[in-house]
Amino acid sequence: MINIGLLGLGTVGLGIVEILDKRKDELKAILGSELRIKKILVKNNSKKRSIDIEREMIATDFEDILEDEDISIIIEVTSDLENSYEYIKKALNAGKHVVTANKAIVSKYFEELSSLAREKNLAFLYEASVGGGIPILKPLREQTAINEITKVQGILNGTCNYILTRMFEEGMEYEDTLKMAKELGYAEVDPTADVEGYDTLRKLRILGTIALRGKISEEDMILDGISSITAFDMEQIKNMNSTVKLIGEVNMEDDKFTAVVQPTIINKDSYFSKVNMAYNSIVLIGDNVGELRFYGAGAGALPTADAVLRDVIDVVNNSYGKINPLGKREVQNNNSMIKDKYYLRISEIEEGDIEKLQKITDKILTTAENFTVITKKVFLKDILDLIKSLGLRKDKYFLGRILN
Ligand SMILES: NC(=O)C1=CN([C@@H]2O[C@H](COP(=O)(O)OP(=O)(O)OC[C@H]3O[C@@H](n4cnc5c(N)ncnc54)[C@H](OP(=O)(O)O)[C@@H]3O)[C@@H](O)[C@H]2O)C=CC1
Numbered sequence: 355m356i357n358i359g360l361l362g363l364g365t366v367g368l369g370i371v372e373i374l375d376k377r378k379d380e381l382k383a384i385l386g387s388e389l390r391i392k393k394i395l396v397k398n399n400s401k402k403r404s405i406d407i408e409r410e411m412i413a414t415d416f417e418d419i420l421e422d423e424d425i426s427i428i429i430e431v432t433s434d435l436e437n438s439y440e441y442i443k444k445a446l447n448a449g450k451h452v453v454t455a456n457k458a459i460v461s462k463y464f465e466e467l468s469s470l471a472r473e474k475n476l477a478f479l480y481e482a483s484v485g486g487g488i489p490i491l492k493p494l495r496e497q498t499a500i501n502e503i504t505k506v507q508g509i510l511n512g513t514c515n516y517i518l519t520r521m522f523e524e525g526m527e528y529e530d531t532l533k534m535a536k537e538l539g540y541a542e543v544d545p546t547a548d549v550e551g552y553d554t555l556r557k558l559r560i561l562g563t564i565a566l567r568g569k570i571s572e573e574d575m576i577l578d579g580i581s582s583i584t585a586f587d588m589e590q591i592k593n594m595n596s597t598v599k600l601i602g603e604v605n606m607e608d609d610k611f612t613a614v615v616q617p618t619i620i621n622k623d624s625y626f627s628k629v630n631m632a633y634n635s636i637v638l639i640g641d642n643v644g645e646l647r648f649y650g651a652g653a654g655a656l657p658t659a660d661a662v663l664r665d666v667i668d669v670v671n672n673s674y675g676k677i678n679p680l681g682k683r684e685v686q687n688n689n690s691m692i693k694d695k696y697y698l699r700i701s702e703i704e705e706g707d708i709e710k711l712q713k714i715t716d717k718i719l720t721t722a723e724n725f726t727v728i729t730k731k732v733f734l735k736d737i738l739d740l741i742k743s744l745g746l747r748k749d750k751y752f753l754g755r756i757l758n
């Protein structure tokens with residue numbers, strides 16, 4: 355019997371319980387031992403649960419799980435950052451393997467927790483933290499041994515992709531689609547993390563750091579989310595024979611990298627335009643393998659639980675990669691050189707500001723209530739500085755990179 359301590363019984367936790375239950379016999383046959391959740395940590399003991407759980411399995415004090423010597427694997431699927439980071443550290447220090455889906459923790463404490471796990475000769479695995487059910491981190495780690503990765507590009511947030519797809523295809527309003535994404539269990543407990551791009555940024559930080567074998571921190575990235583997009587912008591984008599996605603991208607050349615998360619306008623026939631609803635996709639380029647595309651459900655109970663349990667299987671089989679996923683390569687930030695064409699919409703623009711936009715404008719699309727332009731090829735930092743100098747509130751403009 356392999357005993358698991360499960361931290362969190364929300365969308366993903368319930369998915370894990372469901373799969374372990376329905377695949378109980380198969381897992382036992384394949385692993386040679388039964389996988390059993392022995393204790394579950396929750397925050398609110400009086401919350402009504404959608405499944406029946408024996409009362410004695412539920413804990414509200416992590417020490418009850420930590421001190422249980424039968425428990426050898428901790429699965430961390432809470433929505434908490436700092437408490438759960440402490441739980442993970444304590445678990446590793448106590449000799450327990452850790453599997454997590456919590457990208458906020460992995461992103462913030464990546465180096466520290468990876469080193470601790472190595473020092474203790476334990477697994478610290480987080481496949482579900484990027485791309486939901488898509489197997490991406492394990493293949494990426496393998497690829498970095500053989501390839502120089504020069505590009506990682508992806509649609510990494512199911513909530514944003516769901517919102518953008520429904521706005522684009524059905525002309526729905528932003529707020530209505532966000533509400534639906536929350537109901538479907540895709541959104542974070544605070545959905546600002548999704549729509550303002552932080553969730554994508556964390557996933558890109560994890561992907562980029564593994565891919566380049568050098569540290570890319572959250573602060574290294576230029577970030578913009580989708581919260582200010584309107585049905586009007588969607589109409590303009592459609593008129594450009596295009597669609598829009600929140601794309602995170604790391605590019606590498608001669609030890610210099612660029613890293614950015616931003617709404618990206620792409621041709622309707624392009625690969626990423628076919629990645630819709632809560633699906634995610636990650637594209638890698640390696641010098642030997644060329645382009646690789648990974649596609650699948652980016653959020654939701656069962657796909658995410660599936661990724662968590664694949665990590666658990668690797669722990670049980672002792673087949674998880676023992677090599678350090680983090681390299682020591684010194685890489686330099688080259689974001690100041692990012693140069694592209696952009697779509698920029700400003701609502702209720704002041705007369706004097708129109709003049710300030712002239713230098714960067716290639717084409718004016720609309721005037722009046724919404725002033726909309728396509729820019730020339732400009733440095734991203736210049737356009738961001740210009741927006742700042744205009745003193746625009748975030749809800750008064752939308753900026754999208756145009757990717758050809
Ligand atoms: N939902 C998804 O599609 C995906 C989620 N993830 C990540 O997985 C994790 C879980 O997500 P999800 O299941 O959607 O979140 P939910 O909000 O649905 O559930 C969170 C769970 O964590 C518990 N919890 C919160 N804080 C604490 C704490 N301090 N101590 C103990 N338990 C706590 C809650 O307890 P209680 O029930 O008592 O409130 C709840 O059971 C998050 O880190 C998320 O980023 C990753 C990939 C996809």
Ligand SMILES: N[C@@H](CC=O)C(=O)O
Nearest residue numbers: 511512513540542653
């Ligand atoms: N909130 C996240 C959940 C999975 O990581 C998303 O929408 O992608």
